[in-house]
Amino acid sequence: MSRVALISGITGQDGSYLSELLLNKGYTVHGLKRRSSTFNTERIDQLDVHPRQEDARLFLHYSDLSDPASLSSLIRDIRPDEIYNLGAQSHVRVSFDVPGYTADVTGLGALRMLEAARAADIGCRFYQASSSEMFGSTPPPQREDTPFHPRSPYACAKVYAYWTAVNYRESWGMYCANGILFNHESPRRGENFVTRKVTRAVARIEAGIQDKLYLGNLDPVRDWGYAPEYVEAMWLSLQQEQADDYVVATGEGHTVQEFVETAFAHVGLDWRQYVVTDPVYFRPAEVDALIGDSGKARRALGWAPKTHFADLVRVMVDADRQLLEDERMGRLVRVDR
Numbered sequence: 001m002s003r004v005a006l007i008s009g010i011t012g013q014d015g016s017y018l019s020e021l022l023l024n025k026g027y028t029v030h031g032l033k034r035r036s037s038t039f040n041t042e043r044i045d046q047l048d049v050h051p052r053q054e055d056a057r058l059f060l061h062y063s064d065l066s067d068p069a070s071l072s073s074l075i076r077d078i079r080p081d082e083i084y085n086l087g088a089q090s091h092v093r094v095s096f097d098v099p100g101y102t103a104d105v106t107g108l109g110a111l112r113m114l115e116a117a118r119a120a121d122i123g124c125r126f127y128q129a130s131s132s133e134m135f136g137s138t139p140p141p142q143r144e145d146t147p148f149h150p151r152s153p154y155a156c157a158k159v160y161a162y163w164t165a166v167n168y169r170e171s172w173g174m175y176c177a178n179g180i181l182f183n184h185e186s187p188r189r190g191e192n193f194v195t196r197k198v199t200r201a202v203a204r205i206e207a208g209i210q211d212k213l214y215l216g217n218l219d220p221v222r223d224w225g226y227a228p229e230y231v232e233a234m235w236l237s238l239q240q241e242q243a244d245d246y247v248v249a250t251g252e253g254h255t256v257q258e259f260v261e262t263a264f265a266h267v268g269l270d271w272r273q274y275v276v277t278d279p280v281y282f283r284p285a286e287v288d289a290l291i292g293d294s295g296k297a298r299r300a301l302g303w304a305p306k307t308h309f310a311d312l313v314r315v316m317v318d319a320d321r322q323l324l325e326d327e328r329m330g331r332l333v334r335v336d337r
């Protein structure tokens with residue numbers, strides 16, 4: 001019998017890579033998708049076969065992290081061996097505009113998933129996508145025992161979800177693992193996160209269809225890794241004898257400005273001619289520096305990052321150049337471009 005996984009956030013960056021990983025390992029994968037007025041499954045369309053086809057192993061279900069009844073019936077019906085809770089309002093700047101919604105989905109959503117899993121009493125394992133944003137203003141290097149000091153409604157919600165997962169482990173003996181994920185990027189990254197916003201703009205400026213790139217604070221330091229490698233750490237976290245919490249990071253920090261410089265330099269352009277500071281992208285409270293120490297994950301899970309900063313930037317810029325070329329040629333655009 002193939003193992004069964006349920007993924008919230010399957011239509012997001014990580015959900016798409018995790019689905020590929022699990023399908024390749026022989027899992028049957030169920031994903032929770034939100035009702036939306038536009039298609040929102042673009043990142044996983046290449047994996048989707050009609051559910052009535054005999055070889056179908058990927059199934060999508062309408063649900064929402066704000067709807068406990070649908071979560072309960074999904075978990076009861078699917079009886080997953082593993083649940084990956086990746087669903088979230090995941091944009092830090094946006095969380096200042098919609099703090100209540102962010103707390104509900106990103107914070108209480110985890111509680112609802114955990115409670116539905118507990119009530120189903122099926123002994124499934126639970127992965128919570130926690131965030132390095134929880135460390136906030138606590139200086140790097142950050143590890144599992146570094147104190148949290150969240151700086152946004154998003155980060156506060158993630159702290160709540162983190163401790164709720166720990167609490168379900170300690171109270172109910174459930175296998176709950178937190179991955180404390182530092183920033184991870186890819187060609188599938190949402191276009192309003194800084195890395196993708198930059199790489200997309202670089203491709204468009206090079207092609208002559210964009211003049212300027214408006215950005216906020218260029219000084220913050222982030223530890224940027226490659227998303228397909230981070231979903232391997234998610235899976236590994238659920239394959240251990242004991243549930244535990246792990247920092248997942250490269251250990252290398254770069255400023256936003258370095259990312260910008262490297263991306264423009266890759267296509268032979270000087271970033272200073274194109275980048276304009278726009279305070280609209282400043283945050284009411286900024287997180288100045290996140291650099292993770294993933295020693296525990298390296299030792300316990302045997303996980304290590306492989307893709308370094310310059311390669312990550314190059315992969316993302318080249319993917320956006322290719323995407324633009326495909327769009328201009330009217331070619332069918334594949335999701336991993």
Ligand code: NAP
Pocket residue numbers: 008009010011012013014015032033034036040063064065066085086087088089090091105129130131132180181182183184185190
């Ligand atoms: P993402 O691309 O923004 O994907 C978020 C997913 O959550 C999407 O599938 C989205 O659905 C879904 N979602 C949003 N609101 C929902 C709701 N009310 N009910 C159900 N699903 C909902 O995020 P990601 O980069 O893949 O990150 C995955 C998880 O890891 C998130 O929890 C994020 O907070 C966390 N994390 C990410 C990073 C990172 O650097 N990427 C670092 C630390 C932690 P739609 O597609 O319909 O919008």
Ligand code: G4F
Pocket residue numbers: 090091092093130131132133181182183184192193194195197214215216217218220222256281282283286287290
């Ligand atoms: O790309 P960002 O929006 O990512 P941020 O805030 O670090 O959050 C991401 O990583 C977290 C893990 O640490 C996740 F939990 C979270 O879900 C998300 O995936 O911004 C990175 C930095 C910030 O300091 C921001 O102020 O870039 C700075 N920045 C400068 N100009 C900008 C911009 N960020 C965005 N999104 N857009 C700008 O124009």
